[in-house]
Amino acid sequence: MKKSKLIRSVVAWLLLSPLIVVTLFPFAVMFLTAVKPRPEVLSPTWWPSEFRWSNFADMWVATGFGRALLNSLYVSVLATVGAIIVAIPAAYAMSRFRFAGHGAMRQFLLVSQMISSIVLVLGLFRLIAAWGLIESTTAVGVVYMAFNVAFNVWMLQSYFDTIPRDLEEAAWTEGASRWLTLRKVFLPLCLPAIAVTAIFTFINAWNEFIIALTILRSQENYTLPIQVFALVAGRYTIEWHHVMAAALLATLPVAVLFAWLQRYLVRGLALGAVK
């Protein structure tokens, strides 16, 4: 029995290996280019003659990485916190009340999840311009927040539905108010789901490209994806080792977060997407 699992493992890894190689290829390219000494970057060798870790520090200064990092953090935190605060009451209402328009709201949430920002980008640009908020990272954060609300309500509601009502009803019969029950009984139980939802919103906002590209026009307001893109687009000489170092640093934190959380996503999506 033990032996057959060993054989199965070898076969499984062999079958998966082409895909794994292709998946890891960009990471290898990113890392190896990022640590190459500058003169070697343009020579088509894989392995650098030495690992030049100072590239990261040089890149940090040369590309204004710190400022872009702060901008990214700002828009992502704004989007995440805002979306969760707005979505919790809505998901609670959807899960615990039956009201006229319940089904319509559900459909609206589904549909608005499907409408991507790219289709509306011209209208959004004009909306934001009309309010004089071009270049505003806050406006970008609020747009991310709005686009993530549907996903948040959807994820939270599917989790709220799994929490038995008896717990709350028990608290009510003890004389606790709805608000107190919500705070002391219900929300603590939902903390894991809230955390997972928030982190996925954060990753979405962290990685978003088109809205930031359209609204943020000057370098001091760039978020990380736009900053990295700006190092490549329309330049005569591209400092590829800086580009790759920046891409690696921008990617690593969310990749680690994601690797840690992906099994919750499998569960959450199975609940959310199909049910």
Added chain:
Amino acid sequence: MHNRALPYLLILPSLFLAAVVIFWPVYDLVQISTHDVSRFGQLRDFSGLANFTALAGDPDFMAALWRTGLWTLSVVAGALILSIPVAMILNSDFYGRSLARVIILLPWAVSLTMTAVVWRWALNGESGMLNSALTGLGIIDQNIQWLASAGTAFPMQVLIGILVTVPFTVTIFLGGLSSIPDDLYEAAALEGASAWQQFRTITLPLLKPFINIAIVLNMIYVFNSFPIIWVMTQGGPANSTDILVTYLYKLAFRVGKLGEASAVSLVMFAILLVFTMIYVRLAMREREA
């Protein structure tokens, strides 16, 4: 009684936020697309469907429309064909399974922009690591200028599109596979069913709702996908890798043809609504079943 109003109060903020970023832009796009509009966005005379007919006569738009169809179908089909066996392997019990899962789902966490930037570098004609890897393996003997012509650039973009679509698709299928009880397979094995028969008569039918959902959701995501093509080629050379989203972006923010750009947006919006209706249908049917 305030309790009757409570649920409405609770959903109001999210409804409001979602509505502002959807309804207002859609209304605005309808306005622009049916008016003669200046480069700076001032509306002039009502022009009916002139912007839409201008699009229909624009060969670049028609080419982008067809290419979008090709792009969407090939990425979705490619990801589907690859994801079913991968999900089945990842669902079976073997050593290092969680590591394999993490590796295969990893591209999902990486921003498409970063992925596209890295591939743009890896596909660089002179110094790109793909050429040097392929040369090293003896597969090619002279460098290929991958991004210099649509003939090589677009297939590469499709392959990268497939690669970044696989994690999401595999995730959906893993959810589906874990809902199939093991005793079904045990019973089938007792009856002497081969692995292929088990796949065709148990796995595939029970996975079908998940496959449907994955197809529709992927169609929507891929149809809308902007960064891969924009970062790698900006739709070039000479619009030869443009899909609707990149063409729309050029019309709106490069050329300043706002009327036609909003017409493209509305055409895309209509196509998306059709996809979404199909999705809602499927999702609701699953709920009832």
